[in-house]
Amino acid sequence: MVGLCEGGNEPPGSSKANKIIELQSWKGVANGVSGSEPLIQSDLSSELSVKLQRAQNMCVRYVCNIRRNGSNHNNLIEGIRTNLRLVENDRWLVDFGWVKAHVGNYGNELADRLAKQAASDVDLQICYDKVPMSEVRNQLVVISKGKWESEWSTTSKGTLTKAFFPSVQDRLKLKIEVTPNLTTLLTGHGRLNAYFHRFKIKNSATCVCGDGDQTVDHIIYDCTKLGKERRTLIQSIHKCGGKWPADKTKLVKSYVKYFIKFANSIDFEQVQ
Numbered sequence: 001m002v003g004l005c006e007g008g009n010e011p012p013g014s015s016k017a018n019k020i021i022e023l024q025s026w027k028g029v030a031n032g033v034s035g036s037e038p039l040i041q042s043d044l045s046s047e048l049s050v051k052l053q054r055a056q057n058m059c060v061r062y063v064c065n066i067r068r069n070g071s072n073h074n075n076l077i078e079g080i081r082t083n084l085r086l087v088e089n090d091r092w093l094v095d096f097g098w099v100k101a102h103v104g105n106y107g108n109e110l111a112d113r114l115a116k117q118a119a120s121d122v123d124l125q126i127c128y129d130k131v132p133m134s135e136v137r138n139q140l141v142v143i144s145k146g147k148w149e150s151e152w153s154t155t156s157k158g159t160l161t162k163a164f165f166p167s168v169q170d171r172l173k174l175k176i177e178v179t180p181n182l183t184t185l186l187t188g189h190g191r192l193n194a195y196f197h198r199f200k201i202k203n204s205a206t207c208v209c210g211d212g213d214q215t216v217d218h219i220i221y222d223c224t225k226l227g228k229e230r231r232t233l234i235q236s237i238h239k240c241g242g243k244w245p246a247d248k249t250k251l252v253k254s255y256v257k258y259f260i261k262f263a264n265s266i267d268f269e270q271v272q
Contacts, residue, residue: 075130145172160188160216163248170249174256182263186252188216191268208271220262221245225271233262 084094101108118124149168152158164186165171176182184190193214197205207214209224219226234244236258242250251259 074132076128145169158187161186164252166249170253174252176256176260179260179264181266181268182260184268185216185219185263191272192216192219193272194218214271219266219271220248220251223271226266229262229265232265233258236261 088094101112145168152162152168165174180190184192188195193202193207194205196202205213205215207218207223207225211222211224212218214223220230223230233255237244237246237255240255242255246255
């Protein structure tokens, strides 16, 4: 006997509801075959080969790892484990695999039809209404990021950092190794005369080059003491087809590797 679940890639509009329905279906399949007549006839007489075929979705990630992944205690997974043990105790061989979808395989087409029916028919009785903890965590992350984004867009603080990262998502997408020099340029907090003067640590905000206050903009675009470091940055940007001066958002979005190199090459002892 061969039992088949929906296979292939996820169709447009598919949802986690479909995946849960399929898991629930297989919990029932495993339960139903123990001590009963085969649900689907085949040429196999001495063993049961249950083929679960679901690519790139929760069935493959969870069901196909039932034996290997003992840390997954999803309610449906535990139910499947229990029912699999029952059929295996009856000396039925259970195997997991994948076959191409929508090629006329009876079990595959049946599972596909039932899953779509259960997902779309509002009159069907609900037989499973539990939500995985992983989904709860994912939703909490989404909600938290949304609140963070809202606060970031409305706050009057962090003006300089906003020039680099207008949205929280811009920063979260950027995987960088944070260093003291880079933090100074991204926040304006650090070994800058303008910052020290603001807190009355230094009497003047003027840069040692004498061409203006030592701000982040001055360090990036103007300070003559950093001419060599800046030329390296400009040459790298030009090689990428970019133009100078590049705005701050562009520096961390399109030229982040070169900008980080520039930031870390600055010797702040030299410009104090």
